[in-house]
Amino acid sequence: MGFQIEVWGPNACFTRPEMKVERVSYDIITPSAARGLLEAVYWHPGMKWVIDRIHVLHPIRFQNIRRNEVKSVVSGRAVRTMMNGGEIPFINAKDDIQQRASMILVNVKYVLEAHFELTDRANATDNEGKFADIIHRRLERGQAYHQPYFGTREFPAFFREWDGRPIRTACEGERDLGWMLYDMDYGDRENIRPMFFRAVMRDGVVDLRNCEVIR
Numbered sequence: 001m002g003f004q005i006e007v008w009g010p011n012a013c014f015t016r017p018e019m020k021v022e023r024v025s026y027d028i029i030t031p032s033a034a035r036g037l038l039e040a041v042y043w044h045p046g047m048k049w050v051i052d053r054i055h056v057l058h059p060i061r062f063q064n065i066r067r068n069e070v071k072s073v074v075s076g077r078a079v080r081t082m083m084n085g086g087e088i089p090f091i092n093a094k095d096d097i098q099q100r101a102s103m104i105l106v107n108v109k110y111v112l113e114a115h116f117e118l119t120d121r122a123n124a125t126d127n128e129g130k131f132a133d134i135i136h137r138r139l140e141r142g143q144a145y146h147q148p149y150f151g152t153r154e155f156p157a158f159f160r161e162w163d164g165r166p167i168r169t170a171c172e173g174e175r176d177l178g179w180m181l182y183d184m185d186y187g188d189r190e191n192i193r194p195m196f197f198r199a200v201m202r203d204g205v206v207d208l209r210n211c212e213v214i215r
Helices: 031-041 076-083 128-141
Strands: 002-012 047-056 062-070 097-118 158-161 174-185 193-202 205-207
Touching: 002 031, 002 128, 031 047, 031 097, 031 128, 031 174, 097 128, 128 158
Parallel strands: none
Antiparallel strands: 002 097, 002 158, 047 097, 047 205, 062 097, 174 193, 193 205
């Protein structure tokens, strides 16, 4: 069951994992970020989203910004201790604050072509027609479980179902975007591994249907 979903926003940052200190975004939305965005609209254990193609509707533009960030994080062990009646973890944002540069995308708009597949967790009442009706209804009403975002929660994403017009992209010719994160392999929960693919954009479209994924 296929869908075309328009998503847009003023800013985005799909951070490259090889950048350790400063955040540098990929040129376009990654398939894993696109999947996460659609899961914010509708998620069910009996189905999974699969991204087929990404259409880039606005020119790719970067902007360098600096932001204040907190360098410390609360550990999972500290949270478990608190849940068991122990000391409440505390981070002093004033002492831990630091400035970091980020290379982000500005004025982004995409059309995501995607479909869903039933999983082994689907029950007897789950079927493609049922899920499709729910998704169409949620898209029409603008419903989501939480605010979708482009890479980080401070960059909200807005969405609606594409109206069926021919999709006009902002790029012409072929452009090699290099190795891009495709998704995470959760097959082994003790050894979660990233998966990458060679992203090539042709006339503003990245086709993921037959891409070669490496782990």
